[in-house]
Amino acid sequence: MIGQCARTVAESFMTADANRLTENMVDLSDEQVISLLLVTLLLLISKVKDLLDGGGLLAALFVGLMVSFLGHWTWLAVLMTFLFVGSVSTKWRFEEKMKISVEELNDGVRGWKNVLANGGIASSVAVIDFYIGGHAWSYLILCSCVSVAAADTLASEIGSLDPRTRIITTLEAVPAGTNGGMSPTGTVAAFYGGLLIAIVSTILGAINGDQTPPVFMFTVVISIGWMGCQIDSLLGAVLENRGYLGKHSVNFLSTISGAVMALILAQRFL
DSSP, X not given: OHHHHHHHHHHHHHHHHHHHHHHHHHTOOHHHHHHHHHHHHHXXXXXXXXXXXXXXXXXXXXXXXXXXXXXXXXXXXXXXXHHXXXXXXXXXXXXXXXXXXXXXXXXXXXXXXXHHHHHHHHHHHHHHHHHTTOOTTHHHHHHHHHHHHHHHHHHHHHHTTOSOOEETTTOOBOOTTOTTEEOHHHHHHHHHHHHHHHHHHHHHHHHTTOOSOXXXXXXXXXXXXXXXXXXXXXXIIIIITTTSSOHHHHHHHHHHHHHHHHHHHHHHHO
């Protein structure tokens, strides 16, 4: 008798929990549904196209959910733009990069360290924005971080085949692909990386209702992207080449510089 009553009570609780779960799923907003679809698309494409390894997929799932659910699905779309264009540039003329040993390791398939190095600050922006109840500058700061990552990735992957490479600190000629090296091709590629993110950010900002003036958004994001790339090169020349920092740490710090520059400009002009 007691056992039957216990089973009845347990079944009642399980039914109530299932009903609450169903209600929560039904209560998903349109933005959250789009976020789930984008995260799923991100993981599928990354797996099918061998953009990320197992650890990279888990990190992308974490970053994708944090950015889209705590921020907005358009924030994730900006990050995905970087991921896809960065992956294309990584695979670009890969055999030629292998011949001079400047190719991305693991056949160009990126791991969790790379995902967090480039998307960790964007996730932090989303967490802080959610915690403080939203801020008018959050989207601008996030897009600036992503712009730095895109500019640096394109500069590294496209500029690594340019023999006209010079170290950023002394402008002495160095082999292509040297940490802290800068080349005409890489410099132009960095500009276009920032340009792409600036265009996408400005368009999506109009969709998500961001209050930042479009001209300011575009100008700041493209400028910070290019400047952040130079900061990455400077860190590479001064700290990475001397063994104080690794590649991913340099990338992480350069995206932080993008957030700081965006914050300073927003405080000054908005």
